[in-house]
Amino acid sequence: MDINRYVFEIESLRIEKKINQDVFLKDIVSDRQYRRYLNQESVMTLDIFLKLLQRLDYDVSSFLTYIDQKQLEEQKPLLDIRSAIIDFDYNKAKALIHDVKKTPQSKEIDDMLRLYLKLIDFYEKLDLNKDSDNQKVSSFLKETNVLSSLQETYFSADKFSSINLLMNKIFNRVEPVHQKAFLDFYSDFIEGKKVVLDGDTLENIQMFYSYFCSATFGRSYISEEEAEKGGRYIKDAIQLTRETLMTYNLMALNYLNSSVCYLHKLNEDAKKTLFYALMSVIATGNHQGIFPSFKLAYGDVVSKENLIQDFKSELKRHLEHDTKYYEEAKEFNDLSTCAG
Amino acid sequence: MTYQHALVNYLENYRRSIHLTMDEFIHDITSSRSYYRYLNLEQHIPMDVLLKFTNRYQFDLKELLDFLNDQPNIDYYIARIIRMHRLHRMTFIDSYMNKISPYINETLRDALTQMLSNNNRIYMLEKFLNETDINSLINRYKKGKDTHVILEYLIEKGYTLIHHSDQKDLDTITLFLNDVRTYSNDRYLDYPTTLFLAHSGKDVTNNITQHVALHLFFNDEVSFKSYMKSLNELFQINIDSQFESIVQKAFE
Numbered sequence: 060m061d062i063n064r065y066v067f068e069i070e071s072l073r074i075e076k077k078i079n080q081d082v083f084l085k086d087i088v089s090d091r092q093y094r095r096y097l098n099q100e101s102v103m104t105l106d107i108f109l110k111l112l113q114r115l116d117y118d119v120s121s122f123l124t125y126i127d128q129k130q131l132e133e134q135k136p137l138l139d140i141r142s143a144i145i146d147f148d149y150n151k152a153k154a155l156i157h158d159v160k161k162t163p164q165s166k167e168i169d170d171m172l173r174l175y176l177k178l179i180d181f182y183e184k185l186d187l188n189k190d191s192d193n194q195k196v197s198s199f200l201k202e203t204n205v206l207s208s209l210q211e212t213y214f215s216a217d218k219f220s221s222i223n224l225l226m227n228k229i230f231n232r233v234e235p236v237h238q239k240a241f242l243d244f245y246s247d248f249i250e251g252k253k254v255v256l257d258g259d260t261l262e263n264i265q266m267f268y269s270y271f272c273s274a275t276f277g278r279s280y281i282s283e284e285e286a287e288k289g290g291r292y293i294k295d296a297i298q299l300t301r302e303t304l305m306t307y308n309l310m311a312l313n314y315l316n317s318s319v320c321y322l323h324k325l326n327e328d329a330k331k332t333l334f335y336a337l338m339s340v341i342a343t344g345n346h347q348g349i350f351p352s353f354k355l356a357y358g359d360v361v362s363k364e365n366l367i368q369d370f371k372s373e374l375k376r377h378l379e380h381d382t383k384y385y386e387e388a389k390e391f392n393d394l395s396t397c398a399g
Numbered sequence: 400m401t402y403q404h405a406l407v408n409y410l411e412n413y414r415r416s417i418h419l420t421m422d423e424f425i426h427d428i429t430s431s432r433s434y435y436r437y438l439n440l441e442q443h444i445p446m447d448v449l450l451k452f453t454n455r456y457q458f459d460l461k462e463l464l465d466f467l468n469d470q471p472n473i474d475y476y477i478a479r480i481i482r483m484h485r486l487h488r489m490t491f492i493d494s495y496m497n498k499i500s501p502y503i504n505e506t507l508r509d510a511l512t513q514m515l516s517n518n519n520r521i522y523m524l525e526k527f528l529n530e531t532d533i534n535s536l537i538n539r540y541k542k543g544k545d546t547h548v549i550l551e552y553l554i555e556k557g558y559t560l561i562h563h564s565d566q567k568d569l570d571t572i573t574l575f576l577n578d579v580r581t582y583s584n585d586r587y588l589d590y591p592t593t594l595f596l597a598h599s600g601k602d603v604t605n606n607i608t609q610h611v612a613l614h615l616f617f618n619d620e621v622s623f624k625s626y627m628k629s630l631n632e633l634f635q636i637n638i639d640s641q642f643e644s645i646v647q648k649a650f651e
Contacts, residue, residue, distance in 0.1 A: 061450075062446045062447045062450055065446065102445040102446055102447040102448075103445070103446050104443035104444060104445050104446065105402065105403060105406070105443060105444050105445075105446055105449055106402070106403065106443045107443070108446050109402060117543070117544075119460075119464040120464070120472060121474075121542075121543045121544050121545075121546075122543060123460060123464075123543070124543035124544075124546055125541075125542050125543025125544075126543070127543070128540075128541050128542075128543055128546075131582055134582075135582060138582050212416065212417065213413070213416070213417065213456070214457075215457035215458065217457070218457060256457070256458055256463075257458065257463070259584075262584070300616070301488060301491075302483075302488070302491050304482075304486075304585075304586065304587040304616075304617065305586060306586045306587075306589075306613065306616055307586060309616055335615070337646055338612045338615055338642075339612070339615075339616065341608060341609060341612040341642065341645060342589070342609060342612035342613045342615075342616065343586075343589075343609075344589065344593070344605070344609045346645055346649065347649075350649035350650070351649075353649075354649060354650055357650075363650045363651065366650055367646060367647055367650055367651070370643075370646045371643060371646075374639060374642055374643065377615075377623050377624060378623075378624050378627065378639060379624070380624065381622035381624055381625070382622065382623060382624070383619060383622070384615050384616055384619075385619065
């Protein structure tokens, strides 16, 4: 954010509120100095900035929220692209990227769009050629420097979420040693060894747990101890959503839980969590985009006939009994029992 | 310079934690001489220098200044109290109340306590916002003021309007909430918005299906079974068969 934008917005708000300039500046800064700020000949101090905000009846938080609101309009196309990628809606993402690229963008945005296009290409051609998949994954790791950034201690919410997006898309294809690096990365947040500096604290905690669980169960081999820890954290993470209200996390957690339960023949819990996982996909409003990847993933652990049958019988159970999600979730089997 | 005192302390702690020398830390941002003067509170820190630090080390300025501020974000916590109250998740309300109690005036504290006993959230919100006109509130939201509480007010207001004959206000609220939720991480907003959209007659089947799916996770009071029954009757659709057909189509 450019300081000139702050000065410009302060002056616009003053005019909008029809506050006389002398009254506005009285005992804070001289007219002459204020004009120098407006003409970009001088830069206001934090102290003066805060005093002027107060005179406009703003505090830092509401002023920056106001600027965020105004900037949102400019950022909407990029946010739409990101959402489409997260929702697996790659055709929409490609069309949106094409639109954004029609106008010149900063280098940073250009780089991000290029990475998005590569991720889409990777996903669309996934499994057609294993060697090419592996090459693409290596190139993602190299290009984004993600592995070395996992070693850092402090992360902005933006950076943390970029790592999560990448991890989500390529995790199953990275080498076991790198999978372990992602797992340790999330574990460090839970244990307080790493910190996300901004964003909603509560939501950040939820994400640490959820991504840790995804990284645990997404690996090709996990030890009994890891399975136990992962199983415990899944239940913890589900209970955390009572406060964070993050439905996307519920979708991921229930999906993980049900796949592991199917894999280990814990069919009753598998059915229950399957129902919740599929309902949380419908709850996103984009089931058409998300279900194809679920179909692929569940294909490894349960037949489609059984899956449909299990969903129907669970739906029936919920229609016949007064069920409560968080109470049922508390009763899920401890996955440690099936780790062997 | 109280703010600056906390700020420079924060910067210095951060610098030490990432093991940078002072020269490395301030390189291309400011001179050593000026930095020492900020540290010693002999000179006010200019905003461009502060922004260079936030850009270089990827702090979010709002979060950083909020963090340095002792006072919790009242707007945020009041909104959380309202939301958790609506969701009947009372266990969280006490801790939110404790957080903000020392910083709110007696009138507001009384209004909150009253709301917890009489469940009249609209009254409490109107007292806090001191305004009821929907368009003015939307405008206030766009100005960055009381954004969290305004969202909760509009949700509450929307619920009171869904059976109202005049749909104009509900449409205004729905349109606004729909835009906010599209660009927000706050997925709870989908829950009331999909219901309001269905009541406004927009893409009823899809919105109600999504809404009922969200109900499973967002309502601890009315069971899925009874809620689905009441909405089936109200909207004259068979939501359970919708769920079956979505899953059938997706996995066949």
